[in-house]
Amino acid sequence: MDRYFFPETSRVGLPPRGWIEVICGSMFSGKTEELIRRLNRARIARQRVEIFKPMIDTRYSAEDVVSHDAKAIRCTPVSSPGNILLMTGDVDVIGIDEAQFFDMSLIDVCNSLANQGVRVIVAGLDMDFTGKPFGPIPSLMATCEHVTKVQAICMRCGNLALYSHRTTESNELVLLGETESYEPLCRSCFNLEHKK
Ligand SMILES: [Zn+2]
Numbered sequence: 001m002d003r004y005f006f007p008e009t010s011r012v013g014l015p016p017r018g019w020i021e022v023i024c025g026s027m028f029s030g031k032t033e034e035l036i037r038r039l040n041r042a043r044i045a046r047q048r049v050e051i052f053k054p055m056i057d058t059r060y061s062a063e064d065v066v067s068h069d070a071k072a073i074r075c076t077p078v079s080s081p082g083n084i085l086l087m088t089g090d091v092d093v094i095g096i097d098e099a100q101f102f103d104m105s106l107i108d109v110c111n112s113l114a115n116q117g118v119r120v121i122v123a124g125l126d127m128d129f130t131g132k133p134f135g136p137i138p139s140l141m142a143t144c145e146h147v148t149k150v151q152a153i154c155m156r157c158g159n160l161a162l163y164s165h166r167t168t169e170s171n172e173l174v175l176l177g178e179t180e181s182y183e184p185l186c187r188s189c190f191n192l193e194h195k196k
Contacts, residue, residue, distance in 0.1 A: 018114035020144035024126035024137055027164040028184045029152040032097055035123040039095045042119070047092035051075040052084050054101040081109040091118060099124035100135040107139050129166035129182065131190065152184030159186040165193055 023034050039049050055077040078084055081102050088094060094113060099106060099122045110120045126141070126149070128134045141147050154161040161184035168181045185193065 018117040019119060019146070020110050020114050020140065021119070021121045021146040021148070022137065022141050022144045023121065023123040023148045023150065024141060025150040026127065026152050026162055026184050027125065027179065027182045029150040029161070031123040031125075031150055034148065034150060035095050035097055035121055038121055039093060042093040047119075048090060049093045049095065050088060050091050051095040051097060052078050052087075053097045054099075055079045056101045081106040084109055085112065088113065088118070093119045093121065096120070096122045097124075099140070100126075100128075100137050102136055104136050104139065106136040107143060110140060111143065125164065127163065129164050131163055154186035154189050155183040156189040157186060159188075161186045161189075163187070163190040165190055 021038070023031050023038075025031055035051075039051065042049050053075060075097075076087060078087070082105060084094070084096070096102075096106075096110075101124075106122075110122060113120050122137075122140055122144070124137045125134045126137050149162075151160040151162055153159075163185045164182045165185040166182055170181075
């Protein structure tokens with residue numbers, strides 16, 4: 001069993017201390033589900049939890065990122081990572097969803113929060129649709145304590161998928177509200193597609 005799926009267990013009985021967890025992977029790999037799972041467990045432990053996401057991501061309503069039971073976790077859209085610092089007075093755990101859309105200042109923000117004793121859980125795409133490292137996620141992976149890379153299932157062959165292949169012609173890096181324009185592909189199916 002991957003002990004990083006249960007990072008909280010390493011802290012039981014010890015004084016609170018901050019750290020950073022990154023949950024990365026392609027589209028449809030279950031990053032947000034894993035983020036919510038960890039935040040729900042923190043809530044069960046009676047910790048104060050907040051979720052932030054970039055304002056650019058308008059695909060989901062605030063409710064969609066939170067759990068479905070009655071005690072919803074507040075999800076706040078912010079225009080820049082600096083706003084997260086301003087809006088977190090008294091929290092134990094901070095979740096950040098769709099973090100690839102934030103600028104590179106996210107790395108400093110996450111590290112200052114962790115230095116202040118906050119557990120920071122960041123979920124985001126590690127690669128763009130061309131297979132290149134995406135935004136602040138790769139640097140966060142280098143500077144965090146725990147990385148969990150989740151994988152989708154390849155739409156062509158059923159193997160594990162790590163790429164978010166774009167099925168439309170647009171070359172824009174950020175294509176929002178268009179999840180139907182992507183399919184998860186494994187390495188060999190992605191390479192086949194790019195040889196065409
Ligand atoms: Zn495949």
